[in-house]
Amino acid sequence: MNKLLKNRKFQIISVVIILLVIVLFSADRYSKVNIIRNIATAPVTFVQKGLNTVGDWFDGIVSGIRGYAVVIEENTKLRNENLELKEKNAALKDMKSENIRLKDALNLKDIFENYKIMGANIVGSDPGSFLYNYRIDVGSLDGIEIDDPVLAANNVLVGRIYSIGVTSSVVVPLIDELNGISAWITQEGGGHAVVKGDIEYKADGLCLMDTVNENVKLEIGDIVETSGMGGIYPKGILIGEVIEIYKGKSLIERHAVIRPFIDFNALEEVYILMEKDSGEE
Amino acid sequence: MKKLGFLSNRYLLLGFVILLASSLMIIRLYDMQIIKGDEYFKQSTKKITHKFAIKAPRGLILDRNGLPIAYNRESNNIYLTKVYSSDEQLNESLLQLSLIFEENGEKHLHSFDKYVLGDPVIFNSNHTIEEIIEWQMNEELLNISEGKVKNSAKELVLLLRSEKHFNVDKKYSDEDAYRIICMRYEILKNRWNYIMGGRIPIASDVSVQTIALISEHRHSIQGVIIQKKMVREYGDVMDLGQVLGYVGVIPIDRLNELVQMGYSSNDFIGRSGIEEYAEDYLRGTDGYFEYEADQRTGRLLEQIGGYDEIPGNDVTLTIDMGLQKIAMEALKDTIAEIAGKYDGEINYGDASAGAVVVMDVKTGEVLAMASYPSYDPKWFIHDDEESQEKRLDAIFDDYGKPMFNRALQGAYTPGSTFKPIVAIAALESEEHDYDAESEILCDGHYEYDGWDYYCHEYVSTGWFTHGEITISKAIETSCNLVFHKLGLTIGIDEIDKWAEKFGFGQTTGIDLYGEISGKRSNREYKYTMFNEKWWSADTGQTSIGQLYNSFTPLQLAVYTSALANGGEKLTPYIIKEVISPSGETIYKGGKSFEKMTWSDETYAIVQEGMNNVTLDGTASRVFEDDYPISVAGKTGTAETGHEAEESSNALFICYAPVENPQIAIVTVIENGVWGSYTAPVAKKILNAYFGID
Ligand SMILES: [Zn+2]
Numbered sequence: 001m002n003k004l005l006k007n008r009k010f011q012i013i014s015v016v017i018i019l020l021v022i023v024l025f026s027a028d029r030y031s032k033v034n035i036i037r038n039i040a041t042a043p044v045t046f047v048q049k050g051l052n053t054v055g056d057w058f059d060g061i062v063s064g065i066r067g068y069a070v071v072i073e074e075n076t077k078l079r080n081e082n083l084e085l086k087e088k089n090a091a092l093k094d095m096k097s098e099n100i101r102l103k104d105a106l107n108l109k110d111i112f113e114n115y116k117i118m119g120a121n122i123v124g125s126d127p128g129s130f131l132y133n134y135r136i137d138v139g140s141l142d143g144i145e146i147d148d149p150v151l152a153a154n155n156v157l158v159g160r161i162y163s164i165g166v167t168s169s170v171v172v173p174l175i176d177e178l179n180g181i182s183a184w185i186t187q188e189g190g191g192h193a194v195v196k197g198d199i200e201y202k203a204d205g206l207c208l209m210d211t212v213n214e215n216v217k218l219e220i221g222d223i224v225e226t227s228g229m230g231g232i233y234p235k236g237i238l239i240g241e242v243i244e245i246y247k248g249k250s251l252i253e254r255h256a257v258i259r260p261f262i263d264f265n266a267l268e269e270v271y272i273l274m275e276k277d278s279g280e281e
Numbered sequence: 282m283k284k285l286g287f288l289s290n291r292y293l294l295l296g297f298v299i300l301l302a303s304s305l306m307i308i309r310l311y312d313m314q315i316i317k318g319d320e321y322f323k324q325s326t327k328k329i330t331h332k333f334a335i336k337a338p339r340g341l342i343l344d345r346n347g348l349p350i351a352y353n354r355e356s357n358n359i360y361l362t363k364v365y366s367s368d369e370q371l372n373e374s375l376l377q378l379s380l381i382f383e384e385n386g387e388k389h390l391h392s393f394d395k396y397v398l399g400d401p402v403i404f405n406s407n408h409t410i411e412e413i414i415e416w417q418m419n420e421e422l423l424n425i426s427e428g429k430v431k432n433s434a435k436e437l438v439l440l441l442r443s444e445k446h447f448n449v450d451k452k453y454s455d456e457d458a459y460r461i462i463c464m465r466y467e468i469l470k471n472r473w474n475y476i477m478g479g480r481i482p483i484a485s486d487v488s489v490q491t492i493a494l495i496s497e498h499r500h501s502i503q504g505v506i507i508q509k510k511m512v513r514e515y516g517d518v519m520d521l522g523q524v525l526g527y528v529g530v531i532p533i534d535r536l537n538e539l540v541q542m543g544y545s546s547n548d549f550i551g552r553s554g555i556e557e558y559a560e561d562y563l564r565g566t567d568g569y570f571e572y573e574a575d576q577r578t579g580r581l582l583e584q585i586g587g588y589d590e591i592p593g594n595d596v597t598l599t600i601d602m603g604l605q606k607i608a609m610e611a612l613k614d615t616i617a618e619i620a621g622k623y624d625g626e627i628n629y630g631d632a633s634a635g636a637v638v639v640m641d642v643k644t645g646e647v648l649a650m651a652s653y654p655s656y657d658p659k660w661f662i663h664d665d666e667e668s669q670e671k672r673l674d675a676i677f678d679d680y681g682k683p684m685f686n687r688a689l690q691g692a693y694t695p696g697s698t699f700k701p702i703v704a705i706a707a708l709e710s711e712e713h714d715y716d717a718e719s720e721i722l723c724d725g726h727y728e729y730d731g732w733d734y735y736c737h738e739y740v741s742t743g744w745f746t747h748g749e750i751t752i753s754k755a756i757e758t759s760c761n762l763v764f765h766k767l768g769l770t771i772g773i774d775e776i777d778k779w780a781e782k783f784g785f786g787q788t789t790g791i792d793l794y795g796e797i798s799g800k801r802s803n804r805e806y807k808y809t810m811f812n813e814k815w816w817s818a819d820t821g822q823t824s825i826g827q828l829y830n831s832f833t834p835l836q837l838a839v840y841t842s843a844l845a846n847g848g849e850k851l852t853p854y855i856i857k858e859v860i861s862p863s864g865e866t867i868y869k870g871g872k873s874f875e876k877m878t879w880s881d882e883t884y885a886i887v888q889e890g891m892n893n894v895t896l897d898g899t900a901s902r903v904f905e906d907d908y909p910i911s912v913a914g915k916t917g918t919a920e921t922g923h924e925a926e927e928s929s930n931a932l933f934i935c936y937a938p939v940e941n942p943q944i945a946i947v948t949v950i951e952n953g954v955w956g957s958y959t960a961p962v963a964k965k966i967l968n969a970y971f972g973i974d
Contacts, residue, residue: 008292172500177580180499182492192489194496194507199580211492211507214355229490230497249570249581250335250590252355252509 108271111155112234115273118142122268123168133176134158136270139167149226149233149273156261157181157226157237158270171270173197174239174260175207182230183209183239189217192227195239195258205264207240209256210248218245218254234273327576330585331362331478334545337565338511340593342525342555344602345648345857350518350525351556351658353511357492359389360480361468364504365576368448374502375464376457378495381502382484385491388664389484393466397434399459404434422469438462478574480506482547512662513549519657520609521600523686524650524793524855526554527661543567552661554686555596555855558793562859562868565593594867597857599646604969608637609651611965616653616950619931619958628954629928633680635950635959636687638838639966642942644872645842645851647791649966650835652687654678689789689796692831693949696917697759697956698934699780699826701844701887704752706779707767708883715752715767717886723747723762729769730817736762756890756915757898761825768824769817776823777803782877783840783850785832790852792870799836802829826917837947841934844891845913845942847884849874888913892939895960900933903960910971911939914963916956928952933959937967944970 108117120136138144150158150171159179162172174181177199185193191213198208212218222242228235240260248255342351359378366374382389396416398405404413410432417425417437423446431437442449442458447465449458464483471481484491495505513528529552531539536546544550550564551557568590573582616632623630639649656675660668675683685691707715725739725746738745738760747760755763768776780786786801800806802823804815810829822828832840835853843850851874859868891913895904899916914935921930931953936945948962967973 009295176500178500180496182494182497192493194492196496196499211357211496211509213489214509227493229493231494232497250509250568251592252338252511 108151108153108155111236112273114276115234116143116276118144118272118274120169120270120272122171122270133162133173134171134267134270136169136171136272137167138272139165139169141166143274144169144272145274147232148275149237151237151271151273152262152267153269153271154261155236155238157233157239158262158264158267160232161272173264174262175202175205177202179207180230181233181239182227183224184227184235185212185216185218185222185224185242187217187219187222189215190222191216192229193224193256195224201257205260206243207258207260209242209258210253212254212256214252218242218256220245222256224258327365328573328582329363329365329478329576330571331480331574331581332569332571332586333360333480333508335568335570335590336510336548337567337590338592339513339528339549339565340559340563340859340862341595342559342563343595343597344600344605345598345646346601346603347597348602349516350521350598350600350602351513351515354514355509356486356512357489358482358508358510359484359487359491359495360506360508361464361475361483362480362504362506363475363478366503369450370503372447372449372453372461372465374504376453376461377498377502378483378505379460379464381491381494381498382487385488385494387484387487387491390467390482391463392470393463397437399456399463402434402438402455402459422466441465480508485510486512515658515662518659519655520606520651521602522554522655522658523652523684523688524554524600525658526556526558527552527658528556529661553684554658554793555598556658559596559856559859562596563593566591592862594862595860597860599641599648599855599857599870600650601648604639604966605649605651607969608639608649608962608966609653609655611962612637612651612653612948612950615948615959615962616953618961619950619953622954627924627928629926629952631927631952632931632950632954633952634682634687635948635953635962636691636834637949637962637966638688638834638947639970640838640842640851640853640945642842642845642851642936642945645839645853645874646857646870647835647838647853647855648944648970650686650688650855652685652691654681654683656683686793686795687834687949689791689793689833689835691949691951692797692799692833693930693932693951694919694921695826695830695832695837696919696930696932697826698837698915698917698932699830700756700759700764700824701891701915702779702783702840703764703768703771703776703824704756704887704890705879705883706775707771708752708886709779709879710771710775713771717751717753717882720749720751721755721763721766722749723760725762727762727766729765729821732818732821734762734765734821736760751886753886753890753893756887757893759894759899759916764824765821768820773803773815773820773823776820777801779877780830782875783836783843785830785836785840789833789835789839791835792854792856796835797833799833800829800831802827827920834947834949837932837934837949838945841936841945841947843877844887845936845945848877848879850877888939891915891935895935899957900935900960903957903964909973910937910967912937912963912967913939913942914960916960918954918956921952928954931956931959933957933963935960935963935967937971 118138120138122134123137124135125133144161144164146161146164148161150160152158157174159171159173159176162170172179174197176197179197181195183193183195185191193209193213193216194211195207195209201207209224220242224239224242226233226235226237226239238261240258242256243259244257246255247253338353341349343349394405396405396408396413414430417423417430418427429440431440438459441447441462447462449461453461467483468475468481475481492507495502495507518525528549531544531546531548531550539550540546551560556563569587570584571586572584574580575582612635616635619632620630622628635653637649637651638647640647660672660675707713723736723746725736727734736746747758750758750760750763780801786798788796788798806829807813807815807819819828823830839851839853851872854870856868856870858866858870861867892911894900894914894916895912900914904912912935914933917932919930919932921927931950933948933956936942946963946966948959950959953959
């Protein structure tokens with residue numbers, strides 16, 4: 001038995017099988033094998049880092065594979081949009097509105113006094129998931145819990161913790177189609193609404209808003225932040241701005257398209273808000 | 282490490298190849314998800330058809346100046362809809378939803394506890410054990426075979442937890458399992474609708490807090506839909522309670538009929554007042570929406586059918602809410618003032634209720650109609666504890682009867698306010714030559730047919746008499762003796778002819794339900810009711826507005842308007858117009874009347890008498906000498922027949938201005954002691970209407 005385990009061939013074949021199993025399971029994010037995923041993600045993160053490096057090295061070889069060129073093109077496009085968004089963010093910073101609190105990381109601690117704030121690096125996309133899930137380098141060992149809010153340094157909402165491994169976790173972005181956020185329209189005549197991810201809008205980095213309270217005078221350019229009433233996100237995290245308004249299924253339902261402030265492509269570091277006493281539960 | 286050695290290591294090379302293969306696989310995965318993701322998504326999505334009704338908002342009710350009295354408010358309603366999920370996911374979603382409802386004090390549909398209570402788990406004692414067994418075996422519901430029917434609630438819950446039923450995992454506590462079963466039972470009850478992609482209502486009008494919690498846990502609470510609906514809301518309408526009415530659930534005895542007319546069983550309909558009368562105008566046409574949705578998320582993929590909802594029509598009333606408020610406040614304050622003058626002899630301090638009607642004498646528009654005490658229609662549409670309590674108090678208050686619209690459902694003896702009818706009957710009588718100069722003697726006492734009649738002032742002073750006075754003066758002084766004489770001379774049939782022409786004893790035809798016709802004191806009534814012959818003494822009593830006469834304040838307003846406008850018996854109305862959502866006028870209220878004729882001289886005599894009532898007569902202490910408009914009025918004090926223990930009812934009718942009459946006002950205060958006591962109500966209304974400080 002010991003001999004078998006020490007056999008290099010066996011070791012490598014085992015690694016391949018394990019890899020395959022993980023890839024297959026995690027391909028369906030709705031599969032019931034979250035436990036397996038959690039156990040498995042620790043080594044995967046490690047392997048994935050390696051793979052990315054090797055992947056770079058292999059750029060020349062794989063570029064012929066159909067579609068990859070499109071990815072690069074797409075990336076360029078996104079980078080351009082990125083710049084646009086950065087400009088928008090800069091413009092936002094200039095806005096004198098009291099409600100807009102673009103603050104740097106140091107100030108996150110002041111805004112969210114009741115939370116422990118943990119910084120984390122994005123180490124890759126969640127393998128086998130849709131486009132925008134991110135893997136970060138903190139996990140249950142760091143006290144991270146499922147549904148912990150994830151922010152960028154400037155108090156802009158990224159998403160929430162979707163799943164946790166021992167030393168890494170997966171962040172699901174706010175534009176994911178299963179996500180909902182109890183939102184607050186901060187403009188004068190503002191009020192409650194619900195921001196929801198939508199699979200079609202997600203592809204463009206956008207999301208939707210509905211269940212707008214009747215007192216709200218909904219307008220393009222309205223700034224939307226978290227309401228703090230939904231049980232997951234504390235109040236006052238910036239979500240995005242209203243870029244389009246349309247009628248819903250009945251005469252009284254108003255819907256809007258939201259462009260999140262977060263720049264998913266420029267994202268390198270995120271901050272996780274952890275309940276202060278969460279470690280003792 | 283040497284480069285060559287590295288490449289020559291076979292194991293390393295193998296590892297390298299494996300690494301390469303894995304990389305390619307991952308790249309392929311990216312290709313599938315990014316580049317062709319959309320296509321794959323569309324192919325892989327399983328579709329389910331969803332459909333639901335869009336409730337049309339009810340039309341508004343506005344006052345004559347466009348002030349919204351009844352409008353609509355947005356309510357957020359929670360529905361369950363089928364998405365593709367396992368029992369495990371469904372149960373967990375339902376449990377979370379149930380906990381959110383509990384946490385936020387939301388009432389949600391919970392019909393399982395009609396049979397099984399949760400804490401402790403026992404059968405609800407409002408059903409017999411036979412009924413509970415029958416319920417368990419109901420094929421449309423639990424469908425438990427006869428052999429497996431449970432005699433204990435705990436065992437039943439255990440059975441329902443099993444895979445055969447709701448498949449509630451063992452990890453759940455008894456409390457949570459009960460919560461899940463309650464929710465699953467609601468789905469079971471509506472399972473055809475659920476399976477067909479319909480929406481199962483589970484909670485209505487939930488708070489923003491509840492919406493926030495459900496929405497933010499959307500990733501774990503699946504198959505829940507938040508849908509907005511417009512629901513009735515009332516402004517500051519307590520003063521208009523009985524006229525406005527309220528909406529409520531369809532009464533069980535009308536359910537079948539209304540469902541056939543397109544209502545659904547949980548719709549609200551007008552249950553009283555204008556809300557009920559104008560139901561067909563106010564009710565909108567529900568819309569419908571059918572779409573294909575993603576089976577997993579319930580997300581809309583494509584609309585496949587449906588039509589927009591059409592809101593109901595807006596109903597504008599003739600009521601002026603400002604005047605209505607003033608009328609109600611004046612009535613309420615005056616009632617309190619009268620009750621405060623308690624003396625234990627004629628005022629027992631029992632004044633507590635009354636009514637006011639203000640009518641446009643040219644058109645029949647009802648400008649104000651107040652009935653005190655009133656109720657707030659909001660008590661009937663809100664479900665908080667205070668509203669529930671007040672609603673029950675209002676329904677069961679047999680003393681104040683706030684649900685009762687005294688203006689058209691209360692009948693009162695008119696007393697002296699009837700005297701102008703007798704005056705007109707005498708002046709217009711062809712057999713007799715009464716005119717402006719005719720003088721009738723009041724010497725305190727008069728005997729006729731063996732009956733004694735007295736002047737009330739002679740009775741109270743022991744010496745005073747009015748002497749020889751004209752009919753106009755008789756109206757001003759309200760001398761009973763002169764009216765006894767006039768009535769006895771012309772006879773009951775002449776009096777009753779005019780009482781009928783003025784509309785007494787018949788409904789006025791106002792556009793509200795529940796109006797009563799009141800009674801006229803005449804031969805027919807006495808014969809029908811008591812099978813008795815009419816005596817001259819009956820005529821004598823009727824001549825001063827007593828005996829069987831009993832009129833509604835609204836009838837008195839029609840009568841007063843006719844006195845003002847020279848003989849047009851108007852049909853009072855309260856719906857001014859109805860406008861469709863597209864702006865079309867689909868109904869317009871208008872003047873309609875029956876004309877009675879009398880001479881200009883008769884008109885002048887009665888008007889002079891009534892004008893003098895406010896100048897020198899019974900109401901002159903209320904209307905001071907320099908009151909800027911001339912008012913024609915008549916007070917009435919009506920014995921209730923229980924004078925030893927309760928105060929007389931008090932009435933005041935008037936119209937103004939005398940030169941060009943515009944409005945008529947009728948005030949009735951139950952146990953108001955003296956007619957003149959109620960005149961301040963009319964004065965406050967006149968002040969407001971004519972802008973007098
Ligand atoms: Zn007299």
